[in-house]
Amino acid sequence: MDNVKISWFWLSVLILCFSLYAHPSLGADKITSNQSLSGDQTIVSACGIFRLGFFKPSNSSNYYVGMWYNKVSVQTIVWVANRDTPVSDTTAAKLTISGGNLVLFNESQMPVWSTNLNSASSSSVEAVLLDSGNLVLRQDTSSEFLWQSFDHPTHTWLPGGKLKLDTRTKQPNYLTSWKNSENPAPGLFSLELDPKETTSYLILWNKSQQYWSSGRWNGQIFSEVPEMMGNRLYNTTFVSDSNESYFTYNMYNTSIMSRFVMDVSGKIKQFIWSEASEQWTLIWSQPRRQCEVYDLCGAFGSCDENSLTFCNCLTGFEPKLQNDWNLNDYSGGCQRKTQLQCESSNPSSGKNDRFLAMSNMKLPQHSQSVGVGNAGECETTCLSNCSCTAYAYDSNGCSIWSGDLLNLQQSSQDDSSGKTLYLKLAASEFSDSKGNKRIVIGIVVGAVVVVGVLLAIFVFPMLRRRRRKKATGLEGTLMVFGYRDLRNATKNFSEKLGRGGFGSVFKGTLPDSSVIAVKKLESVGQGEKQFRAEVITIGTVQHVNLVRLRGFCSEGTKKLLVYDYMPNSSLDSHLFRQKNPNVLDWELRYQIALGTARGLNYLHDKCRDCIIHCDIKPENILLDADFRPKVADFGMAKLVGRDFSRVLTNMRGTRGYLAPEWLSGLAITSKADVYSYGMMLFELVSGRRNSELSEDGQVKFFPALAANIVSQGGDVVSVLDPRLNGNADIEELTRMIKVASWCTQDEEAHRPAMGQVVQMLEGVLDVNLPPVPRALQIFVHNQQNRVFFTDSNSAQSQAISNISSSSSKS
Numbered sequence: 026m027d028n029v030k031i032s033w034f035w036l037s038v039l040i041l042c043f044s045l046y047a048h049p050s051l052g053a054d055k056i057t058s059n060q061s062l063s064g065d066q067t068i069v070s071a072c073g074i075f076r077l078g079f080f081k082p083s084n085s086s087n088y089y090v091g092m093w094y095n096k097v098s099v100q101t102i103v104w105v106a107n108r109d110t111p112v113s114d115t116t117a118a119k120l121t122i123s124g125g126n127l128v129l130f131n132e133s134q135m136p137v138w139s140t141n142l143n144s145a146s147s148s149s150v151e152a153v154l155l156d157s158g159n160l161v162l163r164q165d166t167s168s169e170f171l172w173q174s175f176d177h178p179t180h181t182w183l184p185g186g187k188l189k190l191d192t193r194t195k196q197p198n199y200l201t202s203w204k205n206s207e208n209p210a211p212g213l214f215s216l217e218l219d220p221k222e223t224t225s226y227l228i229l230w231n232k233s234q235q236y237w238s239s240g241r242w243n244g245q246i247f248s249e250v251p252e253m254m255g256n257r258l259y260n261t262t263f264v265s266d267s268n269e270s271y272f273t274y275n276m277y278n279t280s281i282m283s284r285f286v287m288d289v290s291g292k293i294k295q296f297i298w299s300e301a302s303e304q305w306t307l308i309w310s311q312p313r314r315q316c317e318v319y320d321l322c323g324a325f326g327s328c329d330e331n332s333l334t335f336c337n338c339l340t341g342f343e344p345k346l347q348n349d350w351n352l353n354d355y356s357g358g359c360q361r362k363t364q365l366q367c368e369s370s371n372p373s374s375g376k377n378d379r380f381l382a383m384s385n386m387k388l389p390q391h392s393q394s395v396g397v398g399n400a401g402e403c404e405t406t407c408l409s410n411c412s413c414t415a416y417a418y419d420s421n422g423c424s425i426w427s428g429d430l431l432n433l434q435q436s437s438q439d440d441s442s443g444k445t446l447y448l449k450l451a452a453s454e455f456s457d458s459k460g461n462k463r464i465v466i467g468i469v470v471g472a473v474v475v476v477g478v479l480l481a482i483f484v485f486p487m488l489r490r491r492r493r494k495k496a497t498g499l500e501g502t503l504m505v506f507g508y509r510d511l512r513n514a515t516k517n518f519s520e521k522l523g524r525g526g527f528g529s530v531f532k533g534t535l536p537d538s539s540v541i542a543v544k545k546l547e548s549v550g551q552g553e554k555q556f557r558a559e560v561i562t563i564g565t566v567q568h569v570n571l572v573r574l575r576g577f578c579s580e581g582t583k584k585l586l587v588y589d590y591m592p593n594s595s596l597d598s599h600l601f602r603q604k605n606p607n608v609l610d611w612e613l614r615y616q617i618a619l620g621t622a623r624g625l626n627y628l629h630d631k632c633r634d635c636i637i638h639c640d641i642k643p644e645n646i647l648l649d650a651d652f653r654p655k656v657a658d659f660g661m662a663k664l665v666g667r668d669f670s671r672v673l674t675n676m677r678g679t680r681g682y683l684a685p686e687w688l689s690g691l692a693i694t695s696k697a698d699v700y701s702y703g704m705m706l707f708e709l710v711s712g713r714r715n716s717e718l719s720e721d722g723q724v725k726f727f728p729a730l731a732a733n734i735v736s737q738g739g740d741v742v743s744v745l746d747p748r749l750n751g752n753a754d755i756e757e758l759t760r761m762i763k764v765a766s767w768c769t770q771d772e773e774a775h776r777p778a779m780g781q782v783v784q785m786l787e788g789v790l791d792v793n794l795p796p797v798p799r800a801l802q803i804f805v806h807n808q809q810n811r812v813f814f815t816d817s818n819s820a821q822s823q824a825i826s827n828i829s830s831s832s833s834k835s
């Protein structure tokens with residue numbers, strides 16, 4: 026293992042200075058011994074890449090010394106000196122060289138941050154900001170660094186930086202999240218190199234509880250991060266000597282700006298700067314699921330993967346620190362709205378505490394089991410001890426929890442592992458509890474009934490006439506609904522069908538008894554006029570394989586879309602729910618593949634403005650009564666006024682369905698849909714997610730296996746969903762895998778257009794043997810026998826020229 030020497034920095038400085046930025050910045054790049062930085066003074070690295078000075082997080086009154094990108098329009102802090110010790114007056118505070126150290130003095134000239142070197146004494150020390158984003162302390166122009174910020178990262182890992190372990194003291198350098206977006210003080214989540222020297226990175230909560238591991242480094246990838254394979258953005262090097270072990274990474278194209286961040290959400294995220302959209306694009310993050318982050322929602326908070334905010338307080342609880350909660354810092358947790366009766370000063374006032382049944386929960390940690398025989402005794406046990414906060418009773422017997430409930434999770438509806446948790450609450454939290462309130466309610470109800478009858482006789486018919494007029498309003502081919510009509514149709518949004526990136530979907534019935542699906546959009550950023558214009562555009566897009574938009578409602582912030590209801594739900598519910606007894610047979614799967622391709626082809630080519638879907642996955646393929654596929658959710662990105670990178674940022678998974686060009690920051694074309702469609706074809710074949718953890722904890726990446734088998738003329742039935750018992754048309758199966766391999770080629774130009782895919786699946790266009798896509802060159806899970814796939818570019822271009830020259834047989 027060779028050490029990456031500091032010369033790399035100088036090399037990169039030279040390359041950057043002379044090749045990319047012809048005109049170096051005018052500002053100084055260093056603080057020498059007789060200088061200091063105050064107020065809004067800054068220093069800028071030699072080629073103008075990074076800037077260092079005082080900054081103030083938005084909505085904060087505190088100032089910090091930090092480093093940010095000089096040319097990125099959104100101020101992006103990559104390093105902070107005084108995370109814990111802000112200053113409030115930058116004209117009196119100063120950053121200067123003092124006693125051989127770089128020291129920050131606050132407004133009363135007291136040192137609040139220092140590089141803390143004891144040996145240094147020389148007056149000729151200077152601090153230099155390098156173009157790599159490394160702030161270094163050195164003796165004059167010596168190439169030895171006395172101190173460097175790359176040895177003291179805060180929350181960001183830059184290319185060339187190290188995340189190291191001191192091999193002598195076993196002390197890791199932590200990458201630690203900010204407390205929240207307005208406070209750079211160290212938060213609860215940290216990334217470190219495993220102190221047991223296993224070459225794994227770990228993410229810890231409060232530097233104690235581990236909740237994610239990268240797995241070991243095998244020279245090319247971390248074992249739990251298979252998506253690193255096929256990465257053409259940066260290379261990763263592991264360095265280990267008698268003093269330190271660390272990983273460092275370098276961008277192949279040094280003009281692409283990239284950073285890893287330990288985010289306030291508890292995830293490690295990688296971003297690249299997209300010049301075109303002037304935004305940071307999220308290209309990778311782990312852990313995959315937000316709710317895997319340990320104690321994300323604090324005590325008595327519950328994590329829900331499908332909720333836009335992820336954390337919610339349990340019924341009867343409210344956020345303890347509302348301001349932090351609003352800033353997505355949930356660590357303060359939730360507190361009771363009403364004290365438990367057993368805790369109150371007047372315990373004998375008669376009303377007992379009661380239990381609220383919460384179904385479909387993933388139970389919290391640290392339970393105690395109690396040896397009682399039935400649910401009633403379990404409840405009594407919990408009720409009789411005031412420190413008991415919840416209990417659960419199932420086949421494993423009675424479990425009780427005392428004190429704070431941590432790590433509660435709402436299971437998704439199709440996950441049968443959810444349990445029922447009984448939460449202890451004060452009796453007054455139950456709406457039906459107060460006897461004398463009932464009388465009041467009785468009177469009110471009586472009055473309401475009388476008024477209601479009067480209204481029904483005189484006023485409602487008039488209103489109804491009016492509303493009906495409104496409801497049947499037409500805009501283009503679309504119905505314009507009133508909010509109240511939709512609320513009635515969905516019985517006050519009671520039957521939820523699902524939840525997507527843009528909002529929840531509810532089942533409803535119109536007065537003409539036709540069944541509809543109503544999507545309640547969340548956070549629409551469009552103005553009224555533009556929203557209507559976009560809705561009408563979507564409304565004109567009609568095809569037998571696209572879900573039909575019937576109408577919409579737009580009343581202030583209430584934006585709803587009304588679609589035809591699809592009785593057979595979405596494709597994922599048939600493919601991946603192993604317990605679903607009705608297995609989709611091969612013929613249906615093939616028809617679904619073909620229909621989806623036709624729908625996408627229409628979106629890409631046939632309608633007036635080409636629509637790129639950007640989010641093709643089984644969840645967005647709905648099935649009608651005859652299992653005909655209908656593509657859902659097209660045109661949404663434009664409709665809600667977000668560009669595609671925002672959609673990406675909201676994406677929950679990793680690269681599962683994402684084309685590699687999403688990583689490049691370049692413009693996205695319809696070929697990105699082709700890629701995602703290809704990934705979905707692999708799933709139609711296997712009946713499994715394209716990447717999943719097997720029982721022994723290994724990552725299985727199915728497309729690689731399938732692509733390899735078909736390219737070597739192997740037994741294609743071996744990759745077929747075992748639930749089909751080999752019942753498939755072998756020719757169709759082979760064709761489908763070939764098409765999937767073509768669709769998932771790394772280069773956009775090598776992927777077929779959707780129109781060609783339709784022809785291939787129809788059998789009118791021949792499909793040549795595809796090369797195994799490079800992004801799929803991934804080990805198959807067998808530990809002893811890791812198979813790495815290789816491809817040859819010549820084979821690829823040969824094959825692609827074949828595909829474009831093959832002619833239609835029709």
Ligand SMILES: *[C@@H]1O[C@H](CO)[C@@H](O)[C@H](O)[C@H]1NC(C)=O
Pocket residue numbers: 057059
């Ligand atoms: C700072 O010190 C250097 C040499 O020690 C000297 O050349 C320079 O003029 C000084 N600058 C100021 C602003 O005093």
Ligand SMILES: *[C@@H]1O[C@H](CO)[C@@H](O)[C@H](O)[C@H]1NC(C)=O
Pocket residue numbers: 083084
């Ligand atoms: C700053 O605070 C105001 C009001 O407290 C809030 O409306 C605004 O969204 C905040 N800005 C940011 C960037 O958090």
Ligand SMILES: *[C@@H]1O[C@H](CO)[C@@H](O)[C@H](O)[C@H]1NC(C)=O
Pocket residue numbers: 131132133134135136137
């Ligand atoms: C400056 O720092 C010292 C030492 O940390 C602290 O006691 C003092 O209150 C600070 N002054 C101001 C104005 O914050």
Ligand SMILES: *[C@@H]1O[C@H](CO)[C@@H](O)[C@H](O)[C@H]1NC(C)=O
Pocket residue numbers: 231356
């Ligand atoms: C984190 O750990 C420290 C001790 O290591 C403890 O004092 C502190 O309360 C913990 N923080 C939380 C939020 O539990």
Ligand SMILES: *[C@@H]1O[C@H](CO)[C@@H](O)[C@H](O)[C@H]1NC(C)=O
Pocket residue numbers: 260261262275
């Ligand atoms: C990775 O990058 C370093 C520094 O640029 C270079 O020395 C090394 O050869 C690269 N390794 C690979 C496998 O490309």
Ligand SMILES: *[C@@H]1O[C@H](CO)[C@@H](O)[C@H](O)[C@H]1NC(C)=O
Pocket residue numbers: 266267268
């Ligand atoms: C380890 O550190 C010591 C001093 O701290 C230094 O003399 C030695 O060269 C270092 N070893 C390596 C392999 O860098």
Ligand SMILES: *[C@@H]1O[C@H](CO)[C@@H](O)[C@H](O)[C@H]1NC(C)=O
Pocket residue numbers: 278279280281
């Ligand atoms: C490097 O990235 C820049 C900016 O994205 C791009 O303009 C340039 O063509 C790339 N260079 C290479 C060699 O790919």
Ligand SMILES: *[C@@H]1O[C@H](CO)[C@@H](O)[C@H](O)[C@H]1NC(C)=O
Pocket residue numbers: 393410411412413427
């Ligand atoms: C109540 O539960 C707590 C925690 O399990 C336990 O320490 C305590 O002894 C119990 N009190 C009684 C009266 O059983």
